[in-house]
Amino acid sequence: MGYPDSVLADDEVVVLHRHPHWKRLVGPVLILLIATFLAAAAAAWVDSLSWAPNAKAVVSAVIGAIWLLLVCWLTLWPFLTWLSTHFVVTDRRVMFRHGLLTRSGIDIPLARINSVEFTHGLFDRLLRTGTLIIESASQDPLEFYDVPRVERVHSLLYHEVFDTLDADER
Structure with a gap:
């Protein structure tokens, strides 16, 4: 079950698409x-x-x-x-969708992100997973659990936010 491509803008590009880590299974x-x-x-x-x-x-x-x-x-x-839970980063926003019978989700524009953090304990480090914490301008921090390769996602998201801010300043 993929996330609906119809939610993407015409020129929006998916940078990263992940399901939760396999440890949930x-x-x-x-x-x-x-x-x-x-x-x-x-x-x-x-x-x-x-x-x-x-x-x-x-x-x-x-x-x-x-x-x-x-x-x-x-x-x-x-x-x-697990299959219907999606963490997606595009060149414009972060999307999180979950649910099987009833769906819910959240979109965070990259320009509204203030900080990106991650945490993972010893066991999570061994499995290369962790919790990604995104703080946006208008909300309490959002925590996304069991993100595979959380350090790589953190770095990628940081660079996407930085590139978005640079593009807005031009």
Whole structure:
């Protein structure tokens, strides 16, 4: 699910487009693996019992339904949410869009940005991710979590803001 190209002006150029860091998907993948293992073990156990075939079929169907519910809720939903979250820097603004069923977003014109900061702890440094903090002229600082290669994004955004300010002064 891409961000809509229709939100870009005719001559606006995308400089950077990122989804949140893949570390957000580690938990859902682990849940998928554990749920699948447990469901397979339970189905094998039920199959080994000396129950009537109809009873085995009903219990296996219940196990399958519970597995499907868990996978959709705890694995598929977080993945689709990750996929539909976009951090975009153009030559004019910073855009953040998120949401699956209901969408929301914010646009910050580069000319209104006062400062750009980033933070990341040891684990985030190992994964090359972090939090990007953008302070604009009219709002409290906005924090964007789990931005991949946050230092590179920080530097790129700083240069884009600097280039925008230079262009406005000419």
